[in-house]
Amino acid sequence: MLTRIDHIGIACHDLDATVEFYRATYGFEVFHSEVNEEQGVREAMLKINETSDGGASYLQLLEPTREDSAVGKWLAKNGEGVHHIAFGTADVDADSEEIRGKGVRVLYQEPRIGSMGSRITFLHPKDCHGVLTELVTSAPVESTEH
Template identity: 75%
Template sequence: MFTRIDHIGIACRDLDAAVEFYRRTYGFEVAHEEVNEEQGVREAMLRVSGTDDGGASYLQLLEPVRDDSPVAKFLERNGEGVHHVAFGTDDVRAASESVAGRGVRVLDAEPRPGSMGSRIAFLHPKDCGGVLTELVQSAEVRRHE
């Protein structure tokens, strides 16, 4: 049901500088940029590799666009660094239900819009060994629903 590391979410104060760092240092290129108003972030997806489930793994660089966004609060508490980890699934609703059935609190009862047209649900980090964890169903998979 969980078939790839979809992405690693990294909080940064300056998205353009972070994009340039990852491009220059590792050669990772931007596949997509967007503003997610609901989450209060400007973000870039940098593709790292394809995965054997037909998907891909990305780095997701996140810059807050308002002071009360979760990523702004994360930066205030922790400084820049890894914000969350996301696992890819072909059915985020079934995956959420499965995880909830194992006693993990799902923060999004209803899956909501993520990067690049995906649907996502976050899990409570206290139920996941301190790791803020996201479940992702990519847009490609959604088209076959």
């Protein structure tokens, strides 16, 4: 079950300049940044609010690390803007299988690793009224019990 807007993925040419725009204009700060070589992106996560399911909503700013990555090709065609939206779920495996069973194309056979150790998959935008849609299960929070 999808229980939050996890993030909005925004493609940009220059991650540092875009991070600085969001900081200077709105006061949003970088919560996390990483390079995902498999996805071919450098990214910054800006945490905007916490959510009623115990998670949070972020802006995910994405700069391609190579022109032939999915985001690189998308940017060359569309220019900067919203690349995808992502819903959070406690069980991306079950939800993606259920959605696949409804005839929506799920782009990965098995979920892959996304931001901050999450597990993610994507739904084909042509099956989602033009919206590239990601499903995300956050990495488990490390227990503080001893």
